Amino acid sequence: MAEAKQVVTRIAPSPTGFMHIGTARTALFNWLYARGRGGKFLLRIEDTDRQRSTPEATQAILRGMAWLGLDHDGAAVSQFGRVERHAEVAQELLSRGAAYKCFSTQEEIAAFREAARTEGRSTLFRSPWRDADPATHPDAPYALRIRAPREGETVIDDQVQGTVTFRNADLDDMILLRSDGTPTYMLAVVVDDVDMGVTHVIRGDDHLANTPRQSLIYAAMGWDLPVYAHIPLILGPDGKKLSKRHGATGVEEYQKMGYPAAGMRNYLARLGWSHGDDEFFTDAQALDWFGFDGINKAAARFDFKKLENLCGQHIAGAEDSDLLREILAFLKVTGAEIPTSEVQELLLCGMYCLKERAKTFPELIEKAEFILSDRPIEPDEKAARSLDAEARAILGELTPHLQNASWSRNGLEDAVARFAQDRDLKLGKIAQPLRAALAGRTATPSVFDMMLVIGQDETLDRIRDIVGHPAT
Template structure:
């Protein structure tokens, strides 16, 4: 595991979402990459809520982001930081830049700027106040913004850990506003100040921010602050190769949770979405933390593949310890507004898990397969399963009931007794399994009848069989 940061410096990463909606799957992956990089190096993973857009930021969206990260299993260090609450600090830095000559007051009005842009459509705005000798007196109340005094010549070079070296000609960048005329800081300034003050060593974010980085680097340089390591990761596209949107299905992390993908599976799948470690597809958190590194991130957009996600999910459902799987099921039922399991249902489900979890790919599939353990008597038999319950079949169920009445109730002994009853009636085991399946579960698609019987236990199994044999007469 390599590390591009100095050995003496603790790695600090951050996730900085805007609370204007749900946590997008792309944002969740960005958070995961930051978490893995920090946790794999004994570093810190910080959370900053970029809530400076007061018109669009909502407490509900902030809560949804925190809830999503918690569900995904990404713990952060310290309390979440509000960018809005740090606005005075941002303004203070703008005034520092003004004092050291790396920023200047611009008195141009919006109308004047618009007119200049119309006359010079292909050039970045050049403020007439950059080198003006005569400035209005502050006492006259003339509003002004504070602009960065950006270099006009040469290049700004971004040494990106994913994208490589990116060069931007300085004459293509304008003197951006860092403090508006109403005294509020701009996003570009706030991000840099916050990252510096939080001690962020690695900025890992989507490559849609790459165009901002050249401007932000100029602020670092103007303040004499060390630059963090930048790593701009490719965006996530749909299976058709186009930018991910609602037309592709689930795009919010909460939607994937509602579809019943366990958090462990989502961590595994999202880690592989744009990053690779050889040919490894399936791994646990410890392996991900050990293996994850920035050179393993590709430059091409990753594609969301639901079939692959389902495969990864099935693997994790199959290997999850029963207690962890039950906790995931409880959370899934709660999040989807489903009634919690009764103690009787829990006991039956726990007994059934060994036979069920290796075949289910999602939590809803697991619950569907476990339906036989969640229903109570009398078992309601659907029309398709009822076709297997004629008088002859019920007679065989009666014989089986007698044969297993005092069995040790192991799978092998139950199967042996069923084979003997089938032979005595001159039929194959399948002819007995169909009515047995109907009696135990009420439908045709179920786990093995013997797995169901061992999970239900002697008393419940015999009672369900008796319910059907009572109908024979």
């Protein structure tokens, strides 16, 4: 029994702009499939479009992959750096009779198609040079075209789309090498996949139509076809192609919006793939569960509410130290000020109460303002309304009770409860001004959590600042 090949997948983005969220989802599927089977996941930069490819876009791809935690094996491969190898294969196809020289000019091809449209005929170009006697070849530039079959069918067994049949009469003799000697994308992709040992091609179903044409190169060179899995595209909430009008489409935009990478991975995995009714799952579970049988044929719709819900669950369940590292990375990419080491220690100490119900890092940081703010705390307009003269007097009377309290959750709760009982006050009458004094805002963690995190001295100092400041 032959030993099974090691699984090798790849992602091959073009560096012509930001890394699209759809490309990230395709990368994730490839990563999950390979890593879950002990295989390799490779990265190839398809930078043959020299006019549109930029180093900045390549760096954006690398940053996006790194943020999502999609590590790849070995160095990234530059497709442009392999043009000589692509041309070599094209010449091999020519020598085998699987390709031919076409001397038709762009003007001649354009004229043919215009006439075909006018007469209502197929615009599929049939080169007059396909079966021409080499003795009749002019001394002129030529392209190399593959000799596609004209009859019969090409059948592709796809792991997601099933058996897909294409009429060979609808296939053109696609160009392999242009007249300037540069290889086309269709040739380069096949050669690179073969040379990189790719066993499984997992890509968007917009590439399905390319597959029968690319399979001709495999067959002509005697190469084994990879396993194909064409996955559904991602649509916006309205069912139309995901675009800027729906919101962010670039991976780095989501990082700057403060979504945690683990939540993003979870959500992207659920876009077009499912494991029963499971919505929330860990990386370990996704690696264990992911397979072609769970991928849907239908396009997936992006839902920001579901993304936020999953991200909130991942924030709540994350290790505090991991959360702090990711928050600091978020602050860095957004150009925000990085807290001092002392403040970072307080953030870590208070993470247990900061991460509750936070769906994004900006929401978590908003709750952490009582840690990030320096004295004297400046209450916002809403918080200031709870700091009238009566409220300040209550805080003044509360101060000695806090000075003598045991600085623990139970100790603080007991001290405040006894004070409220002695003054016949409801807890809210004390908590609201106390919250405003400690944080300067009304949406915060519990006042007891805040006091525990910033400590007794800082708590009393903040109250004294407010009590000694006359109400306006």
